[in-house]
């Protein structure tokens with residue numbers, strides 16, 4: 024469907040420039056409006072203009088964005104209701120355009136609208152696509168968000184599909200590093216729940232089965248007397264031990280696997296508990312101790328478990344840091360990096376660079392690149 028050039032309530036009869044989208048739709052606009060929101064257009068209009076095509080007496084300025092993106096950008100620029108695209112990948116293209124044209128206020132408005140409407144990648148494929156677009160366009164905040172969104176999906180050729188060709192090499196490498204870090208954090212989280220001496224799992228000490236029952240030998244009757252040495256050692260009930268161990272085993276296979284959504288652990292917990300507490304002791308079930316603990320404190324325990332897992336996955340992404348490295352190692356100028364991570368990153372950005380500088384090997388290529396970037400950042404921040 025063709026995109027109508029402009030909202031009908033926007034009067035541009037006194038327009039003085041035509042912006043032409045990549046699909047050849049002409050938008051009659053005002054230089055003053057473009058200049059007031061965009062450093063890019065302000066600089067461009069201050070220079071002598073090359074001979075343009077003329078339509079209806081107005082110079083035509085072709086841009087690489089399509090009509091939907093240009094129109095959306097205009098609705099944010101002018102005092103009219105904004106028309107932010109519904110599809111998240113299109114929103115990312117809109118943000119990329121506002122970044123390209125150096126429109127920080129416009130970008131802020133778009134992000135506010137995205138947050139208000141809770142626009143995000145909804146499927147694995149969307150998450151990987153969002154990551155590819157955001158990283159390619161140096162949208163650091165969206166790159167981090169998308170990287171987090173990919174965690175609950177496997178990173179395989181099948182899941183990446185045709186998106187793979189849109190990934191820049193460094194972006195894929197960063198995503199792999201990010202997933203490894205988050206996986207290790209989730210494994211540490213499960214490890215902390217295996218500990219019965221401190222932390223949330225101590226409530227389970229006292230199950231007559233103890234964890235002396237090895238995984239796979241659930242048929243052992245709970246009436247079997249425990250050796251005295253085992254009783255002195257506090258241990259996790261076997262069903263909970265098995266649950267955490269199996270999660271850790273799965274995560275340990277590699278970074279390509281999906282990390283479980285924190286909210287799904289409850290279902291696994293309840294299923295494991297059920298096999299342990301229902302039936303009779305001969306079948307390895309019927310544990311009244313664990314049932315009582317669950318009734319009294321199970322809900323609170325599940326909430327703690329979910330929160331810890333979510334925390335492990337939501338930890339501040341190091342992607343923006345990695346994004347930086349990617350920029351430094353790539354053909355892009357360091358100043359593009361400063362713009363990407365600039366704005367509210369402010370002082371923390373300078374701190375981060377200085378921290379990295381101090382950890383670099385003296386006189387290394389990295390150190391000289393970071394030093395140059397630090398200079399540029401300080402310069403641009405002044």
Ligand SMILES: [Zn+2]
Nearest residue numbers: 230260310313
């Ligand atoms: Zn038990």
